[in-house]
Amino acid sequence: MIRSQGRHVWIAALGLILGTPHSGFAEPPRAGRIEANALEPLPLGRIKPTGWLKRQLEIQAAGLGGCLDEFWPDIKSSAWIGGKAEGWERVPYWLDGLVPLAYLNDEPALKAKVKRFVDTILEHQQPDGWLGPIGDAAGHQPYDPWPLFPLFKAFLQYEQATADPRVIPALLRCARKLDKVLDQTPLSNWGKMRAADLSTALYALHDRVREPWLIDLARKAFAQSYDWRAHFDDFKFTGKTQGKFELDTHGVNTAMGLKYGPVRYRISGDPKDRDSVFSMLEILDKYHGQATGMFTCDEHLAGRSPSQGTELCTVVEAMYSLETAIAITGDARLGDRLEKITFNALPATFKKDMTAHQYDQQCNQVVCKREGEHVYVDNGPDSNLYGLEPNFGCCTANFHQGWPKFASNLWMKTPGGGLAVVAYAPCIVETEIQGKPVKVEVRTDYPFRDAIEIVVTVPEPMTFPLELRVPEWSPPLMIEGTNVTVQRVGPPRNEGAGYQAMNARWSGSTVVRFALPSEFRLYRGDHDSVAVERGPLVFALPIGAEWKKLKDNPIFADWEVYPTTPWNYALEIDPANLAKSLSLEQSPLNASGSLFSVDAAPISLQVKGRRLESWKIERGAAAPPPRSPARSDAPLEELRLIPYGCTDLRITEFPMLVRSSGR
Known part of the structure; x- marks a missing residue:
């Protein structure tokens, strides 16, 4: 027996869920059968970011994220709202991120912007x-299905946040028309490569209305799609794809793929579909992987050199793919990858006030300049500048989903009637369990600190499990709390990420505390670098940076960055x-x-090193790391x-020195 704030709390079980996905939520028999998710995402607004994560969303809202409609023609004057500018993907992309940004920040001005666009699109639904527009002045073909994929995602989030009764009927009418369009003109180009995004939205719509034809439409989309599982079962692109500029080597398509x-698994029931994400990640790591958990793509797969670029769109789409796959598989390993990308690759590609972004980031990024030769497969000289729309404007419209969707997917419901941690960050979860309101607050400065405190508040005594993700690099959790001490029971944890389940009888407010300590590790990169x-x-290694303004935009500016x-x-x-070679320091x-x-x-970490004068800049980037030792x-x-x-210019993958006594 243990106590929490004067009330008894009985720990019924504390065990481990390792290496196997959750069994999923039971569903009633019906036509158009679909496999259940292993974890159930919470509706938009049930998870509110706090602490450093809330500040990050506020910075985004004050930067490009919240301002594009005020000055960028592709949003301000879009054909989606009756203008003459692009009427294809950019407004749907923007809304897909702006909707969660507005409602997570609870920002009236942002909500008003969202409502203006949603109202206009709904009020002008075609007969x-x-x-949306049927073609546009920019030359996009009539009835191109692709822009509907992010639009459906944006509108479904909006409906979750507002309960607007117009949204679901409008999406159903549009899906009926899309069904007919695909009969006449099967998916091609971008839509063919990105069919899983459409099916994800159709599943969510089906969950609302239980119409079997929506699942049939998802099957039709997959039948017309590019088969990414087959692509990786016979993967041919093992090096830099110089001269190969097809949609199957395109970085963003790959991230969405x-x-x-996992998405097809929900209608195929094939475990090989469900698990294919792991072999895809393994292959990408092997041939194109980077220390950040991402892969190179500038614009196409580019090998393992840390000087090749990774497109910002690819980062946020990889995050969304992982969030989707986590819900379907319930596998904790994907949470590890999601955190790694989110805490490293995502923030590095922005000016720190988020008033400018890069199209491509580089792990070894020693200069960002327009002039001269560049190392990219086929991206232009503006690609790693910080600006409004360097190289191409898709990332300007699409980056907004990164932080907000991460915040929205930190916790999910479990088949056992509890909650599971997908990723750790400060937040407040407010949901219902057993028909009663439950609040879970995560107080932490993770990933910058190891300590995590979770406060569970219930209106009356209740029993339900919390499943805490144990990363691959962490030892089993030792949970303590306010008058609570919980010792791990059951078999020792195997290697690999898993969930540590705490099934407790909660009463009042209960505080549980644990830490996620980690040892230093080495990532092995290109040319035996680390x-x-x-x-x-x-x-x-942060490199001193001189920011040179290239031009002013209507709001904010474009910048080159030079090393100092x-x-x-x-x-x-x-x-x-490694503990002898590295020392850890913490700052306020x-x-x-x-x-x-x-x-x-x-x-920060302290480490010793020596200059290598022969390691220089080639083709506008750091040359490949000299071979170790x-x-x-x-x-x-x-x-x-x-x-x-935290860096702007940096070296991430280093050669190692020949070991000696030094001087």
């Missing part, structure tokens, strides 16, 4: 049911004894601004590494 198998990891964070400090170092590291946390900035980095007669220096997401 045949189609939503990560969820293809990157340093701890927990979900990747560490990089040396970057070409090899590290003195003993892989067998910035209480008001972003923690993802060079000056505010709340955690590298030799240098330069003096040994103390280097400070900070979280990758």
